Amino acid sequence: MPAGAVDLRCNTEELLAILMSREVHDWEISACGAVSMIPAAALLLAEATHAPHAEIIILGSDELSHNLGKDIHFLTQRGQLELFFHSALQFDADGNFNLHVIGDPNAPDRRLPGGYGSGLMSYMSKRILFFRTEHDLRTFVPQVDFVSGAGVTDERIQRSNEPFKVFTPIAVLRFDRDTRQYTLESVHPGYTPDEVQARTGFPLVMADPVPVTPPPTDEELDALRGEVRSRMIETGTYPDWATNVLRAP
Amino acid sequence: MGVPYIPVRGLAGTDVFERRDDMMLAPNPFDPNEITVVALAQNPDVAILHGLKADREGNAILRRFGEDVMVAQASRRTIVTVEEIVDKVTPEDTSGQFISSINVTAVVHAPMGAYPTGVPGRYPRDDEHIRRYVNASASDEAFQAYLDEHVMSLTEDEIRARFAVPSAK
Numbered sequence: 001m002p003a004g005a006v007d008l009r010c011n012t013e014e015l016l017a018i019l020m021s022r023e024v025h026d027w028e029i030s031a032c033g034a035v036s037m038i039p040a041a042a043l044l045l046a047e048a049t050h051a052p053h054a055e056i057i058i059l060g061s062d063e064l065s066h067n068l069g070k071d072i073h074f075l076t077q078r079g080q081l082e083l084f085f086h087s088a089l090q091f092d093a094d095g096n097f098n099l100h101v102i103g104d105p106n107a108p109d110r111r112l113p114g115g116y117g118s119g120l121m122s123y124m125s126k127r128i129l130f131f132r133t134e135h136d137l138r139t140f141v142p143q144v145d146f147v148s149g150a151g152v153t154d155e156r157i158q159r160s161n162e163p164f165k166v167f168t169p170i171a172v173l174r175f176d177r178d179t180r181q182y183t184l185e186s187v188h189p190g191y192t193p194d195e196v197q198a199r200t201g202f203p204l205v206m207a208d209p210v211p212v213t214p215p216p217t218d219e220e221l222d223a224l225r226g227e228v229r230s231r232m233i234e235t236g237t238y239p240d241w242a243t244n245v246l247r248a249p
Numbered sequence: 250m251g252v253p254y255i256p257v258r259g260l261a262g263t264d265v266f267e268r269r270d271d272m273m274l275a276p277n278p279f280d281p282n283e284i285t286v287v288a289l290a291q292n293p294d295v296a297i298l299h300g301l302k303a304d305r306e307g308n309a310i311l312r313r314f315g316e317d318v319m320v321a322q323a324s325r326r327t328i329v330t331v332e333e334i335v336d337k338v339t340p341e342d343t344s345g346q347f348i349s350s351i352n353v354t355a356v357v358h359a360p361m362g363a364y365p366t367g368v369p370g371r372y373p374r375d376d377e378h379i380r381r382y383v384n385a386s387a388s389d390e391a392f393q394a395y396l397d398e399h400v401m402s403l404t405e406d407e408i409r410a411r412f413a414v415p416s417a418k
Contacts, residue, residue, distance in 0.1 A: 067314060069314050069315060069316065070316055070319075077257075077258055077259075100264070100265075105264065105268075115265055118263070118265075119259050119260040119263050119265050119266070120257070120258070120259035120260065121259075122259075123258060123259035123260070123261075124258050124259055146264045147262065147263050147264040147267075148263060148264070148265070149263060150261070150262030150263055152262075153261050153262040154261065154262070154284065156282060156283055156284040157261045157262070157283075157284060157285070158258060158283055158285075159258065159259070
């Protein structure tokens, strides 16, 4: 269970998969990248519950990747990909994120892959969901070390202007491009808005009161651990991860 | 494609864009309200692609997935290495992606030529060897030692023996 005082009856990965699955819309095209276990579970859970007609693309799956090759790029460039999942190492006050390096970009402490998705997918998919399995001041910083994707760009740059969301084990943050600010969209049961703010290195806009994230339901937990877990194992969609991380029913 | 550059949506405002001198911002000539990143055409002098089979005309079957044909079309010269040479390769062959001899400069018979990566249906990827390669790439010295051990110090016969590939003669 996450470290909060309230038992949500699931681990962090299951919680993030369930919360993000709620963002998948029926009848839309949604995709996740090549090493994306939690998003894969989220997509399959949405399909198993409220979005049975969702077109889902799981690039890291043996059977559910659609073998798109360059077509995923062109689909996205045309603006026809409606939802894409992203992770990042750092997020900053201006809505920039970093998926490239930690430290000085010319002599980085750590260097990661991810440049492609950051610079193209995140601009041209209609909606973006970010997630992190921790929520701390290393991740949410005043200024990122490297801009893999810019929160706000010149108004003559055509891109999606939808807000993006960041899911963590304690809260959901939302960045609005028109106001250029992060809002604390909801706080998970067991945590307080002040605690989320203290673990975030830039100011969060807060409603009064801040909504509480609806906890996982029985239906969501059952579908995730039953149908989704089996489907991941059967379709070669991170079967080891599904076996070990999603609790067997 | 033969175009000098291509507009790309995305990348504006990133440090990737800032660090590359082969990308610029340019107006959309058809729409004054839009600017895009434009990326300089990439035209390699030589592309080397590995495929399943080729004929002596230079028609070949490449791996099923991937953008190999596009790479060949962008390059000034293209060398295709293949697992086997056959009498005739046609577009009806569905074992992989067809590339016409129009786009191929030379063919090399190179069985096991993808090693240590694999060719689906022929031989698997050697993860252990790839790990060694990646570790060796951390420094010039280590990489030279890797090259000496696995490439430079071996004769063609020794390499053929290692992979159980019969002599060409």
